[in-house]
Amino acid sequence: MSSSSITSGGVGERGVSSKCACGLDVKIFTSKTQENPGRPFFRCVSKRDVNTWTSKRDNHLFKWVEDVVFEEVEDALPRLSIIANEISKIKAEVNEIDAMMKELKEEDMANKKELRKFMMCFKVGFVWLCFMTILCSFVLFRQGNQNTFMLSY
Numbered sequence: 001m002s003s004s005s006i007t008s009g010g011v012g013e014r015g016v017s018s019k020c021a022c023g024l025d026v027k028i029f030t031s032k033t034q035e036n037p038g039r040p041f042f043r044c045v046s047k048r049d050v051n052t053w054t055s056k057r058d059n060h061l062f063k064w065v066e067d068v069v070f071e072e073v074e075d076a077l078p079r080l081s082i083i084a085n086e087i088s089k090i091k092a093e094v095n096e097i098d099a100m101m102k103e104l105k106e107e108d109m110a111n112k113k114e115l116r117k118f119m120m121c122f123k124v125g126f127v128w129l130c131f132m133t134i135l136c137s138f139v140l141f142r143q144g145n146q147n148t149f150m151l152s153y
Helices: 050-055 065-145
Strands: 026-030 040-044 062-064
Touching (some): 062 065
Antiparallel strands (some): 026 040
């Protein structure tokens, strides 16, 4: 498997750009050589004859598609690792928020029970106050209707 790769930005550039260093567009072609039949590759779209291009390809982009794909995957792996770490952090935060929501719901239920008890005590107290007011009014008015003896000299 021959792996020639002359890139548009010099040796070591990864992936493939849409333009060659010569300024021409980059396209995918299929090899018709006996060494690499049917093997896809990137090269610039030259208006020159193919034989002329192959003899002067040192200034032009040429890369096998599988090399480009391998580089792209290699470059994506660290980013995927970072994304996986971020997802793990977000999942941990979601679990914390779920736990806090559960605590708040439990606290809310306890507060509602306490409020119901307070309201019941308030109602009982209000009824008791009304009863005592009526009783006191009854006693005072009853005493006001009785004839009292006044002793005078």
